[in-house]
Amino acid sequence: MATNAQLAAKLLRDASGFFRNVGEQNPQLQQQMDDNAQVYEQVAELVENDPNGELPAQEG
DSSP: OOOHHHHHHHHHHHHHHHHHHHHHHOGGGHHHHHHHHHHHHHHHHHHHHOTTOOOOOOOO
């Protein structure tokens, strides 16, 4: 049985694939969709590798 973190990572990766597919079909959106896909993949890695980790504080 999968853990919640494993399921979340899978959903994030599936969403990443969705964004990539949208970008492939819409060249004018491709860069934005690729950027979205990369963010989802990065978050999937964070969830898998450190499910209880915290993001560093952003200065703004």
